[in-house]
Amino acid sequence: MKACGKDGEIMKILGKGKLCDILFDLFINIGLVIILFISVYPFIYVISISISDSWAIAMGDVYIIPKGFQMDAYKDILRDNTLMRAYYNTTLYAVSGTALALLLNSLTAYALSIESFILRKPLSFIFVITILFSGGIIPLYLVIVRLGIHNTIWAIILPVAVEMWYVVLIRTNFKEIPGSLRESAFIDGASHWRVLFQIILPMSKPILATIVLFCAVDHWNRYFRPLLFLNDPKKFPLQVVLKQLIVDNSARGEGLELAQYEKDSAMISMSGYLESLKMAGIMVSIGPIILVYPYIQKYFMKGILVGAVKG
Amino acid sequence: MKTFTSDDCNKTDKRGLWIKNFFQSKDNYLYRIIKDRALVLMVLPGTAFFILFYYLPMYGIIIAFKDFDMTSSFFGGDWVGLKHFKDFINNYYFFRLMKNTFLLSFNTLVFSFPMPIILALMLNEVKNKSFKKLTQSATYFPHFVSTVVIVGIMVQLGNYDGVLNDLLSYLGIGRQTFFTDPGWFRPLYISSEIWQKAGYESILYLAALATIPTEQYESATIDGAKRLQQIFYITIPGLVNTIVIILIIRLGQVLRLGFEKVYLMYNPAVYEVADVIPTYVYRRGIQGLDFSYSTAVEFFNSVISLILVIIANYISRKVANESLW
Structure with a gap:
């Protein structure tokens, strides 16, 4: 910061402190533009590869802007039965898992938000411990097998149906609702159920939306648990199938009915096309997230505790 | 048989009063649980969840001190003490x-x-x-x-x-x-x-x-x-x-x-x-x-x-x- 001392020649021209500010802003803004580029570039690259001409990809000509144009990769991906079934499975798991989690987390949070509830303290203590300790994956696996829910949808949605972080988040929100509202409803003869479903929940839409967001994204992206708790390939969710396609490098060339390739002269562009397929697979899997992303941003702040700390 | 709803408690009808008097005089704790049975019902699925998917696996850690295999009973097997820990460290x-x-x-x-x-x-x-x-x-x-x-x-x-x-x-x-x-x-x-x-x-x-x-x-x-x-x-x-x-x-x-x-x-x-x-x-x-x-x-x-x-x-x-x- 020496250059920004008191009486530099340029200082006089620009006015005191101005140059310093301009340099500072320039530094920050250039830094952020670089960060912005690094954040976005991989996705731009994925899109470009997914729609570029196979020959150009195989030759390594595609860096940022797509070369040529084809939509065959997307057509093949959307026609692939295995992937589409996985897509359906994931949607099913995400929707039912989120609905279940929303209900159970809200019920638990409401009961724990009532100060006069005699079990509130002991239960809160018992539940909060689960944030710190867990039995580990092997005993959980054995419990799931023993419960007989292994290889069923329940193995995917039940073990994550309640999350103490979410309960705490919802409960904090319920507590912010004035207690007088609840009291007057009780005087009018309403039960806890009616108070919860007709007063508290409708007033807590933002926090519920946040929970829906986190639960749904978690379910959409889950890979390890389904791998562990399901054996039937027909029940596999998207991420497990996607992993076989894009990470194991096993673009199932023979399984996919490739639109573009009847001729054997196309070995080189075939390798390019397989890259397009993988990238199209990625785009199809993150498509729903991209679509809802602009609308869900306002809920991020509500969920900071959960999203950034839960880990 | 008519089931209890929490309305019964708030509206002081005859049965509600009876329950109130009975438990209030005898055991305050039980009375309060019954009064808040709607809340107990609400917290029940969550409690069952934590018991099944957190506390049962925590209990399952005991198999670390046993010889468990799939033919054993639930978290059963013969006690072997710290054998597995020693095995791991060695x-x-x-x-x-x-x-x-x-x-x-x-x-x-x-x-x-x-x-x-x-x-x-x-x-x-x-x-x-x-x-x-x-x-x-x-x-x-x-x-x-x-x-x-x-x-x-x-x-x-x-x-x-x-x-x-x-x-x-x-x-x-x-x-x-x-x-x-x-x-x-x-x-x-x-x-x-x-x-x-x-x-x-x-x-x-x-x-x-x-x-x-x-x-x-x-x-x-x-x-x-x-x-x-x-x-x-x-x-x-x-x-x-x-x-x-x-x-x-x-x-x-x-x-x-x-x-x-x-x-x-x-x-x-x-x-x-x-x-x-x-x-x-x-x-x-x-x-x-x-x-x-x-x-x-x-x-x-x-x-x-x-x-x-x-x-x-x-x-x-x-x-x-x-x-x-």
Whole structure:
């Protein structure tokens, strides 16, 4: 910061402190533009590869802007039965898992938000411990097998149906609702159920939306648990199938009915096309997230505790 | 038979009064539970959930001290004491596993922890609202993308004839075999971790920054403080509490490495640096059906992890007067 001392020649021209500010802003803004580029570039690259001409990809000509144009990769991906079934499975798991989690987390949070509830303290203590300790994956696996829910949808949605972080988040929100509202409803003869479903929940839409967001994204992206708790390939969710396609490098060339390739002269562009397929697979899997992303941003702040700390 | 609803309790009809008088006089605790039976009913599924999927597995840790196999009764088997723990400590891979787990997690913590703070400080200085918003949206996004996709993109970018290698060879560094060279495993793991999470974690710090009163900046400006001075004397001190709390939480999570990414990134060629306790537990336990042994390994890991969080909390309470409990 020496250059920004008191009486530099340029200082006089620009006015005191101005140059310093301009340099500072320039530094920050250039830094952020670089960060912005690094954040976005991989996705731009994925899109470009997914729609570029196979020959150009195989030759390594595609860096940022797509070369040529084809939509065959997307057509093949959307026609692939295995992937589409996985897509359906994931949607099913995400929707039912989120609905279940929303209900159970809200019920638990409401009961724990009532100060006069005699079990509130002991239960809160018992539940909060689960944030710190867990039995580990092997005993959980054995419990799931023993419960007989292994290889069923329940193995995917039940073990994550309640999350103490979410309960705490919802409960904090319920507590912010004035207690007088609840009291007057009780005087009018309403039960806890009616108070919860007709007063508290409708007033807590933002926090519920946040929970829906986190639960749904978690379910959409889950890979390890389904791998562990399901054996039937027909029940596999998207991420497990996607992993076989894009990470194991096993673009199932023979399984996919490739639109573009009847001729054997196309070995080189075939390798390019397989890259397009993988990238199209990625785009199809993150498509729903991209679509809802602009609308869900306002809920991020509500969920900071959960999203950034839960880990 | 008519079932009780909570309305019965609030409307003082005959039966409600009877129950009230009976239990109020005899046992206050039971009376209150019955009065709040709607709440008990609400908390019942959650309680059942935590018992089934948290406390039962916690109880299941006892198989670490037994010889359990799939033919045993539920968490049954013969007691063998510390046999599995001894086996693990005497295992040829024990030192490698501990070293890999520690190094990968600590390096990840050391390198990735400051990034969201720096990003938040930078974003905080941007005056152009729409540019700030654009940068935030772009840096938060990777957080919502699955590990499978992240690793898939890494493999695509880091291919031997991929973009990253094109750049390296253009710069004269030469092409690298990123995924089979043990030297690259940790840098790749850590940098992708930063790429995915730094943006989203900066939200926490931005929220803390928003609570610093603007008067402080105004009076500093009047006193002639430069922007950089303001950062060092106002902004960063205002963040210290948040930083300490997040650091304790992270230290507690340090050995709870995400299984997914290591599992997706590693292959036998890089086991010497990449094989960590969670992946070892998976291979021995789920794939090798060695349940007792792998539970012992996992338990060993979580005990160390718990000790770490207690130490971190103790130090921070002494040094920074800030603690989780």
